[in-house]
Amino acid sequence: MTTDVAVLGVGMHPWGKWGRSFVEYGTVAARAALTDAGVDWRDVGSIVGADTVRGGYPGYVAGATFARALGRQGARVTSVYAACASGAQAVAAARAQILAGLAEVVLVVGADAAPKGFFRPAGGDRPDDPDWLRFRLLGATNPAYFGLYARRRMAVHGDTPEDFARVKVKNAALGALNPYARYRNRITSEEVAASAVVADPLRLLDICATSDGGAALVLSSIAFAQRQGVARPVRIRSVSTVSPRFPNTELDMPDIATDSAVAVEPATEAFRASIARTAYEEAGLGPEDLSLAEVYDLSTAMELQWYEDLGLCADGEAAKLLREGATAPGGRIPVNTSGGLASFGEAVPAQAIAQLCELTWQLRGAAGERQVTGARAGITANQGLFGHGSAVVVVR
Known part of the structure; x- marks a missing residue:
């Protein structure tokens, strides 16, 4: 069946x-x-x-x-x-x-x-909502949260602001070819570096907008x-909507020491990686079978994290993959051929569906100047707060 x-x-x-x-x-x-x-x-x-x-x-x-x-x-x-x-x-x-x-x-x-x-929690005070708590207890708006991820990548893997800018340059060039994108201008690394700092080390052009x-x-x-x-x-071959497995957290934020944090062994797999693994297992495919991927680039640094979580490269090698051109058009595994959220901005309920629109056009061979030659399989990936996984594998 x-x-x-x-x-x-x-x-x-x-x-x-x-x-x-x-x-x-x-x-x-x-x-x-x-x-x-x-x-x-x-x-x-x-x-x-x-x-x-x-x-x-x-x-x-x-x-x-x-x-x-x-x-x-x-x-x-x-x-x-x-x-x-x-x-x-x-x-x-x-x-x-x-x-x-x-x-x-x-x-x-x-x-x-x-x-x-910035998005803010809707519906008043919700002390049982990790998103609300992040805002109220840590003062961590979404860009501050993205900045923590970027700093972690810099400290652990040696990523640089120049690497983050390369992501924006790649995605803006693809968004310029997409009639549905909000931002359709090519961007240079110099323009990224000259934009205002929002949450160090991320600048305005490193972070996606909010959109209709x-x-x-x-x-x-x-x-x-x-x-x-x-x-x-x-x-559609598989859909992964898994939740985290203890001791992972919904947010996978940098560790904050608590009694419970030191009482258990650290998680062996990040939540986002488990989202991808479940999608691959159900589809009977692996990252080596993919022609392209659409990922959740709330910030340029987060796109790099998805390369690793999707198994497109080993941990710590995302920036190397990017520098080699593997995730650009003509590369081994083009990522965000639509232009990504960098070119669209967030329209929250629509974005995972929009990713599937792009993969469908690509697998039909109908993506115009964005077309990935011979596309046969792709994956989407994003993550909802409170522990909602999101990955879909599409084939032809």
């Missing part, structure tokens, strides 16, 4: 700061995905919405919100929230429904209208795709 599902259609609303409702962005993306799939909205048996906590009550019931916006036709509705992993969990829910025989065609939609500036945007997928059973005349569809 196959556990693959077909990606019949993909669609996006361009990222930016448009000042409109997330519902509009998601509806535009959904209609584009339906058109791409050649599927009528009335033939969709289920819609899964990735929730946004910034969209008021409609954002908490995104599946029903998008079903209403597209026109009532009786489809099942599901709404999921997992912070930055919401899109991947929406895909996991859709895939489960298809494999269980509950629906042959499922529409997955995520969209956001983000506030200006939307993305959608039409997923189906393999049998339905073949009846539609799609003999070799792009297929």
Whole structure:
């Protein structure tokens, strides 16, 4: 029995700061995905919405919100929230429904209208939320958190600010080729170095923005795709939404000594590495089988960390991989051919879905100037706070 599902259609609303409702962005993306799939909205048996906590009550019931916006036709509705992993969990829910025989065609939609500036916990005081505690007890806004990671890489692996700038230069060049990206200007290392320091050693151009945007997928059973005349569809082979294993933490922040921290052996595998391992095991593939990867580059230093966590290189060798050009177009394993969050910014519920849009275009050979020659397999990776894993393996 196959556990693959077909990606019949993909669609996006361009990222930016448009000042409109997330519902509009998601509806535009959904209609584009339906058109791409050649599927009528009335033939969709289920819609899964990735929730946004910034969209008021409609954002908490995104599946029903998008079903209403597209026109009532009786489809099942599901709404999921997992912070930055919401899109991947929406895909996991859709895939489960298809494999269980509950629906042959499922529409997955995520969209956001983000506030200006740093993200902050929504919904008031939440002392049981590690994200809220990070802000209130440590004063660690997201850029401060990213800066700690960057400093750790510099101390442990010898990475340099120049290495971080190389990530931005690579991703900006690819974003310049992507019509859905918010930032479409090429950037030089000198421009990165001249931008303002936000959280030392990271500068403004090392850190992704917050954005509006939307993305959608039409997923189906393999049998339905073949009846539609799609003999070799792009297929989702695995979805990893694992949680940490003690004594790992949800945040994998640099160690802060506590009684419990010194009472157990240190973790042998970082949480992000376990996300990737689970995806590979389910897919029956390894990093050596990949043609490309889309990773969660909240900061330039975090992209380098993902190289290691995905097994694209050994621990401590990410900067070397980057310097060799292996993760650039034409390299052994291009990373963030879409331009990444460096070019898009964060539209939280949409970003894991947008990563799958890029992999689908690449595996179809339809990515234009960004095309990776002969792309046959790819992986997405990001992480939601409170311990939500997110990785999807796609093949053709």
